[in-house]
Amino acid sequence: MKVKRYAGSFAGDKDAAARIREDHLLPALTRGKRAVLDFEGVDLATQSFIHALIASVIREHPEWLGSIDFVNCNESVQSLIEIVAEYAQDQFD
């Protein structure tokens, strides 16, 4: 799944993130398959975009995180994915 096709090189549009989640990520994971999120060509993403992309998936099924391959992430995108993956598993007081 090429994220850039939906979100462009600046991935900030949460509606695009939701389409990727609903059309690609969830169907693959629900069927027990691996999902690939390829960030090639995505120069920058926002926390809001990454949240809309993966937070609810991780919150409901944290074990599915191991079935998602995040590919071709630059440093910024990787940091955002790590932060969202972390707080999506947090217990808020």
Next chain:
Amino acid sequence: MQVTLPNRAYLADIERFTRLMVVDGTDDLRFVLPDGLFSVHPLVLCMIGALGDWASDQGAEVSVHWEDLNSSIRYLERMKLFEVMDLPTGIPVREHDPSGRFIPVTRIRDNAELNKFVVDFVPLLHARPEEADSVKYVLFELVRNVLEHASSAHGALAAAQVTKSGRLLVGVADSGIGVRASMGRSHPVTSDQDAIEKAFRPGITGTTRHYGGNETNGGAGLFFMKAMATMSRHHMVMATGDSLMKLLTQPRGHQARIHARLQEDRVKWVNLAVPYPGTAVGIDISIDETIAFSRLLADIREVYHLNVKKSKIEKYRPRFR
């Protein structure tokens, strides 16, 4: 209401501006420019523009007043403040002046305009790639917040400027329902200050009662903005209703610390004598090569893990390849 522009007002001394917002016994908005030269943060321009929107909605007359035309007033024209306030001045300006590292006051009403705004206007800052990332991120997230939460018929007003020292100054303001009403849709809110505190706390969003947010909102957007200002040791301001929050700079010589709650941060609260209708947010961040955006995010992640995260048990981790 009369709003007088001070000779100087940036985030560190934003009170110079808010003190000059006074009720004058009429519903009209009189915007008065000072004698001599002046210099203000883009947030001030966006707030004045949004006040103009609000006044127009009340059926009030909006007017601008000055004695002698000078370069500071021409600057406001170049920043398109009078244009967004629908106050044609006829002041001639050089539209293609190459010295301007600024984004003029721009009205953004929907996501399509927001995407276009980021693509079209960020290059005006003549920023290097690592600078442009910070600019895009902050502008996009602040404006998106307005479009999602403010219920503003006029959308958001956004402006930015890069100083010679490499500091990015960003302002976004609206004439919407304000943070208290927005947050109050899902959480009990006792005051404008309480609403601001909740808005900055990670995990709380006005779109759901659930801590941690929902599938589209994590309640982390403003927390990230605060973290960026904190890590680059600059100010951040939010004004709504009768409260203004000013995040003070981190002391030099100590590691910058990010906290989950504003109550734990170095913050100054200002009670606004004239409540601000809507929400205004200003933020300064360093964008020189010493603080690349990726490094900033890595720092935020580290500090978030140490200071904010409640559960220290690592469960599942993302796989990168």
